[in-house]
Amino acid sequence: MHPLAERIQKQDMRALARAISLAEGEGEEKLKLMSDIFSIKKNAHYIGITGSPGAGKSSLINRLLTYLRSQDLTVAVVAVDPTSPFSGGSLLGDRTRMNQHFTDPGIFIRSMATRGSLGGLARATKDAIRVCDAYGFDIILVETVGVGQSELDIMKVVDTTGLVLTPNSGDVLQIFKAGIMEIADLFIINKADLPGVEKLKTTLEEYMMIAQPKGWQPPIVETISTENAGMDTLWNELNRHRDYLWNTAQGEKQRNQQLKLEVYELIREEIWRSVQAEVEKDPEKQQALKEVDADPYQLAREWFQQWIRRENDHGE
Numbered sequence: 001m002h003p004l005a006e007r008i009q010k011q012d013m014r015a016l017a018r019a020i021s022l023a024e025g026e027g028e029e030k031l032k033l034m035s036d037i038f039s040i041k042k043n044a045h046y047i048g049i050t051g052s053p054g055a056g057k058s059s060l061i062n063r064l065l066t067y068l069r070s071q072d073l074t075v076a077v078v079a080v081d082p083t084s085p086f087s088g089g090s091l092l093g094d095r096t097r098m099n100q101h102f103t104d105p106g107i108f109i110r111s112m113a114t115r116g117s118l119g120g121l122a123r124a125t126k127d128a129i130r131v132c133d134a135y136g137f138d139i140i141l142v143e144t145v146g147v148g149q150s151e152l153d154i155m156k157v158v159d160t161t162g163l164v165l166t167p168n169s170g171d172v173l174q175i176f177k178a179g180i181m182e183i184a185d186l187f188i189i190n191k192a193d194l195p196g197v198e199k200l201k202t203t204l205e206e207y208m209m210i211a212q213p214k215g216w217q218p219p220i221v222e223t224i225s226t227e228n229a230g231m232d233t234l235w236n237e238l239n240r241h242r243d244y245l246w247n248t249a250q251g252e253k254q255r256n257q258q259l260k261l262e263v264y265e266l267i268r269e270e271i272w273r274s275v276q277a278e279v280e281k282d283p284e285k286q287q288a289l290k291e292v293d294a295d296p297y298q299l300a301r302e303w304f305q306q307w308i309r310r311e312n313d314h315g316e
């Protein structure tokens with residue numbers, strides 16, 4: 001077993017941080033480590049919290065953290081939002097509360113580095129979630145801004161996705177257009193202290209009438225993060241979804257689908273890394289890439305064929 005995986009199994013928090021950094025990189029060692037990590041995973045509940053910037057995701061997660069700790073559950077937070085206060089901004093103007101979280105051994109908070117490609121970020125986030133699972137946290141909360149494909153991608157690895165919406169912000173339409181409504185297992189109306197809650201509820205109910213989700217019906221939960229209201233209902237619904245996933249054929253189907261997507265993605269990444277490495281170290285190919293009118297289809301085909309041939313030779 002990879003030494004980092006061994007240390008994680010013994011709940012060494014420094015090894016946990018190191019492993020996530022390694023997961024942010026790439027290469028052979030990472031896959032090996034992740035495979036070992038996977039073998040010691042303990043089936044934490046992976047919960048994604050997504051929504052537009054400013055919807056209150058970080059505030060909500062902060063409250064949920066406190067709530068879960070009061071239930072004696074251990075929690076890891078993986079924040080993909082670069083503006084997340086978990087990476088150093090201010091939260092509800094209340095730094096002390098956050099600092100308490102930082103010194104609590106039942107809590108681990110990690111912001112994912114946003115350098116590199118977005119696809120790479122999604123991959124690294126999924127791996128970070130698994131590392132936290134192997135360590136033994138009961139709950140893993142993932143904060144992402146629900147704007148693009150890579151966020152949608154991250155959501156494919158979590159068990160339960162809560163979509164945070166706010167009354168009167170008009171973000172529902174945008175979220176709908178971005179295809180994010182479909183991934184919501186839970187609609188969380190945060191800032192329920194503001195006017196427009198009923199209207200937003202009606203919009204969501206109308207959406208569900210049209211979408212007619214099979215199996216699980218996403219419930220609508222109201223929260224006021226600033227006043228710490230709605231956390232127990234939210235937690236109940238998150239749990240109810242997890243039970244649904246474990247106890248129904250639909251849940252099993254979702255997990256199978258996720259597995260398939262992930263295997264495909266890892267294969268795609270491995271091939272891409274390997275082909276790219278060859279192109280990068282070949283001066284002739286680098287030269288070819290400088291010809292402005294070179295035919296990209298031709299080059300891609302030729303080099304991919306070459307790569308396949310070389311791979312075959314390696315095998316013999």
Ligand SMILES: Nc1nc2c(ncn2[C@@H]2O[C@H](COP(=O)(O)OP(=O)(O)O)[C@@H](O)[C@H]2O)c(=O)[nH]1
Nearest residue numbers: 053054055056057058059190191192224225226
């Ligand atoms: N009125 C009201 N404001 C809130 C509530 N929750 C969060 N906010 C405020 O909304 C702003 C954005 O919150 P933040 O958690 O950073 O949002 P994020 O970008 O989704 O993570 C902050 O100023 C919060 O104080 C709420 O329930 N009611």
Ligand SMILES: [Mg+2]
Nearest residue numbers: 057058081084
């Ligand atoms: Mg945030």
